[in-house]
Amino acid sequence: MVLTIGLTGGIASGKSTVSAMMRQLGLPVIDADEAARAVVRPGEDAYRQIVAAFGPGILQKNGDIDRAKLGAIVFSDEAERTKLNAIVHPAVRRRMLAEKEELVRAGAKTIVLDIPLLFESGLTDWVDKVLVVFVDEETQLRRLMARNGFTKEEALARIRAQWPLAEKVKRADAVLDNNGTIEETRRQLLAVLETWGALEK
Numbered sequence: 001m002v003l004t005i006g007l008t009g010g011i012a013s014g015k016s017t018v019s020a021m022m023r024q025l026g027l028p029v030i031d032a033d034e035a036a037r038a039v040v041r042p043g044e045d046a047y048r049q050i051v052a053a054f055g056p057g058i059l060q061k062n063g064d065i066d067r068a069k070l071g072a073i074v075f076s077d078e079a080e081r082t083k084l085n086a087i088v089h090p091a092v093r094r095r096m097l098a099e100k101e102e103l104v105r106a107g108a109k110t111i112v113l114d115i116p117l118l119f120e121s122g123l124t125d126w127v128d129k130v131l132v133v134f135v136d137e138e139t140q141l142r143r144l145m146a147r148n149g150f151t152k153e154e155a156l157a158r159i160r161a162q163w164p165l166a167e168k169v170k171r172a173d174a175v176l177d178n179n180g181t182i183e184e185t186r187r188q189l190l191a192v193l194e195t196w197g198a199l200e201k
């Protein structure tokens with residue numbers, strides 16, 4: 001039996017920090033953001049579909065998709081956003097499932113799926129356990145502003161575009177409180193993984 005852990009949280013709540021810890025512990029991590037970048041690289045099906053749907057005007061000189069341009073188009077137009085998601089989402093899911101199959105074939109006992117929008121995308125059925133990285137809104141705001149150089153308004157707009165973190169916490173199998181130090185978070189992570197038998201080889 002393979003144990004599949006879904007790692008999620010809110011923007012700047014510390015998911016990448018925790019996923020790096022999990023990798024350090026030797027757990028294989030499949031990263032949804034990385035998959036989303038990979039499927040739109042030149043040569044990929046989703047790349048061709050995006051160029052066909054939005055035109056070559058969204059390309060950079062070197063042929064890569066200009067994420068800022070595409071982002072500006074879909075940001076203000078829901079129909080365009082739906083069109084893009086209909087191309088990208090299935091491709092990301094296929095890629096993540098293929099990566100998971102590969103790890104299962106290679107004999108992995110525990111697999112981590114790092115999916116920032118696990119709940120928003122309705123993918124909780126993909127995992128056996130949901131691990132939520134939690135911070136209070138004050139800490140989240142401070143870290144997001146510091147990391148991205150956002151104003152308070154810019155940071156709040158991004159926080160409010162996601163499910164409230166408290167809702168994710170309610171539905172979690174385990175929660176890591178990341179308001180404290182990295183070391184405190186690491187201790188909580190080890191305890192959860194121990195409980196789930198996730199570190200057994």
Ligand SMILES: Nc1ncnc2c1ncn2[C@@H]1O[C@H](COP(=O)(O)OP(=O)(O)OP(=O)(O)O)[C@@H](O)[C@H]1O
Binds near residue numbers: 015017143181185
């Ligand atoms: N316990 C902590 N103490 C201090 N700083 C932290 C802690 N955890 C994370 N950070 C910092 O807070 C910021 C957000 O953390 P991280 O990038 O891991 O979050 P994330 O959930 O992956 O964010 P996103 O969804 O935006 O990619 C980073 O700058 C990180 O270095």
